[in-house]
Amino acid sequence: MDIIKQGMFRPNQKFCTNANADAKIEVQDLNVNIGTNHILKDVNLTIHNQAITCIIGPSGCGKSTLLRSFNRLLEDTAKTKITGKVIVDGDDIYEKGCEITHVRRKMGLLSQKPCPLPMSIFDNISYGCKIHGIRGKKKLAMVVKHYLEAAGLWNEVKDRLHTPANRMSLGQQQRLCLARGLAVEPQFILADESTSALDPISSKIIEDLFVKLKAEYGIVMVTHTLRQALRIADYVVFMYMGEVIEQGTAEEVFKNPQHELTQKYLSGAFS
Amino acid sequence: MSQQQLQYKTSPYRLLKEKVASTTMLILTLSALLLVVLIAVGLVIKSMPILEEKSLVDLVFGSSWKPMKGEFGFLPFIAGTISVTLVAIVLALPISLLTAIFLTEYSKDWVKKAVFPVLDILAGIPSVIYGLWGVLIIVPWISEKLAPKFVEFSTGYSVLAGGVVLGVMVLPLMVSLFVEIFSSTPAELRQASQSLGATKWQTTKKVMLKHTRAGIFASVMLSISRAMGETIAVLMVCGNIAQMPESLLDGAYPLPALLANNFGEMMSVPIYESALMFAALILFVVVVIFNILSRIILHRLQKNS
Numbered sequence: 319m320d321i322i323k324q325g326m327f328r329p330n331q332k333f334c335t336n337a338n339a340d341a342k343i344e345v346q347d348l349n350v351n352i353g354t355n356h357i358l359k360d361v362n363l364t365i366h367n368q369a370i371t372c373i374i375g376p377s378g379c380g381k382s383t384l385l386r387s388f389n390r391l392l393e394d395t396a397k398t399k400i401t402g403k404v405i406v407d408g409d410d411i412y413e414k415g416c417e418i419t420h421v422r423r424k425m426g427l428l429s430q431k432p433c434p435l436p437m438s439i440f441d442n443i444s445y446g447c448k449i450h451g452i453r454g455k456k457k458l459a460m461v462v463k464h465y466l467e468a469a470g471l472w473n474e475v476k477d478r479l480h481t482p483a484n485r486m487s488l489g490q491q492q493r494l495c496l497a498r499g500l501a502v503e504p505q506f507i508l509a510d511e512s513t514s515a516l517d518p519i520s521s522k523i524i525e526d527l528f529v530k531l532k533a534e535y536g537i538v539m540v541t542h543t544l545r546q547a548l549r550i551a552d553y554v555v556f557m558y559m560g561e562v563i564e565q566g567t568a569e570e571v572f573k574n575p576q577h578e579l580t581q582k583y584l585s586g587a588f589s
Numbered sequence: 590m591s592q593q594q595l596q597y598k599t600s601p602y603r604l605l606k607e608k609v610a611s612t613t614m615l616i617l618t619l620s621a622l623l624l625v626v627l628i629a630v631g632l633v634i635k636s637m638p639i640l641e642e643k644s645l646v647d648l649v650f651g652s653s654w655k656p657m658k659g660e661f662g663f664l665p666f667i668a669g670t671i672s673v674t675l676v677a678i679v680l681a682l683p684i685s686l687l688t689a690i691f692l693t694e695y696s697k698d699w700v701k702k703a704v705f706p707v708l709d710i711l712a713g714i715p716s717v718i719y720g721l722w723g724v725l726i727i728v729p730w731i732s733e734k735l736a737p738k739f740v741e742f743s744t745g746y747s748v749l750a751g752g753v754v755l756g757v758m759v760l761p762l763m764v765s766l767f768v769e770i771f772s773s774t775p776a777e778l779r780q781a782s783q784s785l786g787a788t789k790w791q792t793t794k795k796v797m798l799k800h801t802r803a804g805i806f807a808s809v810m811l812s813i814s815r816a817m818g819e820t821i822a823v824l825m826v827c828g829n830i831a832q833m834p835e836s837l838l839d840g841a842y843p844l845p846a847l848l849a850n851n852f853g854e855m856m857s858v859p860i861y862e863s864a865l866m867f868a869a870l871i872l873f874v875v876v877v878i879f880n881i882l883s884r885i886i887l888h889r890l891q892k893n894s
Binding site: 389391394396419420422423425426427429431433435436437445446449450495498499502 | 698775777778779780781782783784785786787788791795796799800
């Protein structure tokens with residue numbers, strides 16, 4: 319399988335070409351309050367392009383909230399207050415006048431449970447493209463084929479592209495969601511425990527895909543499984559009670575954790 | 590050990606109560622079913638005299654209604670019922686759909702808190718008052734402002750007036766049904782669409798409406814059944830003329846209005862009473878067929894999605 323060459327993932331080159339390999343997500347003093355709960359406390363971190371960053375930490379420490387703040391999905395929840403900056407490729411996404419749909423297109427989200435839209439497999443992929451103004455049957459068919467191939471799904475579904483997407487297996491659905499996200503040409507992929515609902519084989523396939531995809535995308539992954547982080551992470555962020563305790567390359571954090579809490583978490587003292 | 594077993598032995602009364610309770614509930618449930626059957630049987634028996642005298646086809650498709658001459662054609666009434674209901678749904682559907690979309694997808698919390706009680710009040714107003722409102726405002730408006738633009742003369746008591754009043758009456762029901770259905774859409778589905786960069790309107794139009802279309806269909810059917818049976822308000826503004834309505838500005842005479850107006854009067858003519866019972870039977874059958882059809886379609890929709 320030699321699909322992944324530079325530029326291969328973006329046959330249209332309609333939006334960002336990802337030419338800027340130094341594009342980063344920089345989070346500065348991010349605070350999130352939902353109701354009276356202070357969920358994220360003064361978060362500062364940097365996420366690199368063309369690498370897999372794993373966010374680890376015990377349940378309820380704000381991992382998912384942090385991830386969702388990267389594509390402004392938090393705002394729709396009632397009584398949410400967000401302060402601080404999230405700078406993606408030089409632009410603060412929380413600045414006034416920043417177009418929210420553009421931000422979300424740039425930051426593809428892969429959620430925990432696969433969530434195919436209520437339409438056919440073909441329409442699931444072409445939906446995002448149509449929204450962003452790609453027209454023409456030929457072009458759409460090309461895009462659909464391309465991204466299904468990229469997600470390793472083309473051979474499995476090429477004969478039933480027009481059947482409802484929710485008839486596929488769970489693992490296939492998740493790969494479809496990934497392909498759907500890639501089809502709008504994002505710069506970063508935000509994965510929110512994307513393998514936790516899948517069987518081991520399907521999650522292995524997704525994991526392998528991520529490793530391939532990092533040649534062209536920055537991948538941020540929230541995970542509950544330490545072993546998964548050990549396998550694929552280039553950078554690791556450890557969070558506890560809404561604070562970033564430690565961040566660094568995988569080697570630094572796993573082999574030589576500086577903070578006591580990180581040591582305890584990695585040794586399995588709590589989870 | 591045996592001492593203990595004796596002590597904790599279940600009291601026979603406890604089991605007896607259980608039996609009595611479950612049987613009572615079963616009987617009550619069955620009696621609701623039985624009631625439907627009984628009503629149907631009763632209507633059929635009562636309308637036998639006219640069915641023996643005239644053929645079913647003549648009754649249902651005949652358009653001449655002259656009870657004194659012994660001509661009983663029910664087509665004008667069936668057409669009246671259907672046209673008034675249709676106008677009501679056509680008027681109410683887009684309004685209620687957009688209102689429900691606004692309330693679930695766009696509005697702030699305080700707007701919802703303000704709107705829902707008002708909808709409840711609207712739903713609770715007695716239908717006579719809707720009828721009065723129709724007579725005092727809608728009917729004059731139609732006859733003075735609207736009708737002169739299209740026809741030479743209209744009293745204003747018309748299919749349109751009935752449709753408007755009925756539409757306003759089913760509006761709160763439809764809005765609350767739609768709101769319920771829309772809020773049952775999983776949040777993940779919306780987020781999935783929005784994280785591809787879709788706007789709220791795109792998400793609503795292409796994802797939410799598609800996801801909930803079976804529910805939307807079911808609510809429309811429920812509203813239509815409700816609208817067909819509505820009597821008083823429609824009776825007050827429809828004109829009650831036994832003719833085939835040819836335009837929206839013509840008067841009409843829906844089946845429930847026929848029953849309410851004439852039952853009790855002219856009961857001395859036995860064949861007339863039987864005719865009215867047949868009208869009730871038609872209404873009953875139409876509603877039943879409607880329910881069955883909508884269930885079949887609903888089942889298909891659910892299977893396809």
